[in-house]
Amino acid sequence: MIQEIDQEYIAHTYARFPVTFVRGEGALLYDEHEKQYIDMGAGIAVNTFGAADAVWREAVASQLGKLQHTSNLYYTEPCAKLAEALCRRTGLKRVFFANSGAEANECAIKAARKYAFMKYGDESHATIITLKHSFHGRTITTLAATGQDAFHTCFGPFTEGFAYADPEELESLEKIASANNCCAVLFELVQGEGGVRPLSLPYIEEIKRICEKYGLLMMIDEVQTGNGRTGSLYCYEQYGLSPDVVTTAKGLGGGLPLGAVLFGERTKDVYDPGSHGSTFGGNPVCCAGALSILDRLDDALFAEVKRKGELIKDLLSDSDEVTEITGLGLMMGIKTKRPAKEVAMACLEKGVLVLTAKDKIRLVPPLIISDEQIKEAIDILKETLKENSAN
Numbered sequence: 001m002i003q004e005i006d007q008e009y010i011a012h013t014y015a016r017f018p019v020t021f022v023r024g025e026g027a028l029l030y031d032e033h034e035k036q037y038i039d040m041g042a043g044i045a046v047n048t049f050g051a052a053d054a055v056w057r058e059a060v061a062s063q064l065g066k067l068q069h070t071s072n073l074y075y076t077e078p079c080a081k082l083a084e085a086l087c088r089r090t091g092l093k094r095v096f097f098a099n100s101g102a103e104a105n106e107c108a109i110k111a112a113r114k115y116a117f118m119k120y121g122d123e124s125h126a127t128i129i130t131l132k133h134s135f136h137g138r139t140i141t142t143l144a145a146t147g148q149d150a151f152h153t154c155f156g157p158f159t160e161g162f163a164y165a166d167p168e169e170l171e172s173l174e175k176i177a178s179a180n181n182c183c184a185v186l187f188e189l190v191q192g193e194g195g196v197r198p199l200s201l202p203y204i205e206e207i208k209r210i211c212e213k214y215g216l217l218m219m220i221d222e223v224q225t226g227n228g229r230t231g232s233l234y235c236y237e238q239y240g241l242s243p244d245v246v247t248t249a250k251g252l253g254g255g256l257p258l259g260a261v262l263f264g265e266r267t268k269d270v271y272d273p274g275s276h277g278s279t280f281g282g283n284p285v286c287c288a289g290a291l292s293i294l295d296r297l298d299d300a301l302f303a304e305v306k307r308k309g310e311l312i313k314d315l316l317s318d319s320d321e322v323t324e325i326t327g328l329g330l331m332m333g334i335k336t337k338r339p340a341k342e343v344a345m346a347c348l349e350k351g352v353l354v355l356t357a358k359d360k361i362r363l364v365p366p367l368i369i370s371d372e373q374i375k376e377a378i379d380i381l382k383e384t385l386k387e388n389s390a391n
């Protein structure tokens with residue numbers, strides 16, 4: 001019934017799985033027939049502490065009972081406190097709140113352009129380098145920033161001023177930086193939608209070197225890798241980087257829409273009143289929820305995230321059906337002999353939710369998933385992989 005109404009009245013932008021969820025608890029979800037599923041997706045890396053997390057719910061409900069929204073012409077406590085916490089934890093200096101990953105990246109892209117304008121006095125250094133296989137969002141500009149041809153059909157003309165470097169070619173960055181008037185490099189440390197592909201250490205070092213040599217802003221898209229997902233608050237910490245701009249969203253709000261752009265010393269004063277804004281950005285309910293998430297993203301949890309990531313790898317290591325495992329912490333890509341889409345559907349039938357990214361199975365479970373739930377889910381995943389060779 002619901003599925004028929006949805007099919008009739010919702011624009012067909014999603015190829016939905018044939019399941020309707022009604023409630024959840026931690027890493028478990030239940031459909032309308034009370035069938036239970038182990039959630040290895042957390043939305044898409046969104047429900048950081050799982051479904052209906054009590055602490056988050058209390059923070060959200062409490063703020064909801066006081067005030068659901070004011071315009072950004074006024075001060076409210078949750079967004080100020082969240083920005084302070086993000087800056088204290090990262091050493092970055094100021095925050096802009098948006099409502100999604102794409103919006104956070106739009107804000108970062110505008111900031112890079114304005115930074116260059118202020119530096120050169122004109123729009124001569126507008127080019128932003130992004131990487132092939134990247135994903136930065138669905139707006140016309142963030143699609144332009146996305147380095148995948150598949151996203152560049154039928155929606156042109158796109159925003160100009162992006163050049164794509166190949167993360168498999170060490171020299172590609174310098175070629176682009178020396179041939180164009182650039183202002184920034186925007187990249188993911190683990191390319192999520194592109195197939196859970198971690199950048200290599202030498203390539204990360206090269207980005208750092210090129211940013212220094214050409215005076216480019218280092219802008220890291222942590223929409224998916226951030227907020228504890230990869231085993232540290234933000235993934236860049238694991239590589240000792242000092243980014244000028246960090247964008248994030250997905251897991252930050254714990255399930256409510258919230259994006260953020262964190263500005264470093266060089267970029268913190270790029271925006272002045274009127275130069276950027278958002279009606280809903282920094283919503284007090286979303287920010288109150290996010291504060292309750294951030295409070296609990298600590299070293300003990302990060303150690304658990306890393307350990308559970310290793311546990312998943314161990315459990316998969318004896319499967320002949322798995323050809324490659326990539327990723328960091330609880331953000332994993334698994335290449336399987338059986339086509340990923342087929343595996344995801346077979347897992348769903350057996351009560352396990354997995355995602356795909358390109359030709360891989362993608363696992364981004366809630367960070368609080370238990371070892372038992374992981375073991376059960378991976379057992380079922382391996383079962384569905386074996387059905388391949390049985391056919």
Ligand SMILES: *Cc1c(COP(=O)(O)O)cnc(C)c1O
Pocket residue numbers: 099100101102103105135136137138188192193221222223224249250
């Ligand atoms: C999901 C994602 C985005 C887009 O986020 P939305 O909230 O869907 O706009 C941007 N960048 C990366 C790295 C992402 O994973």
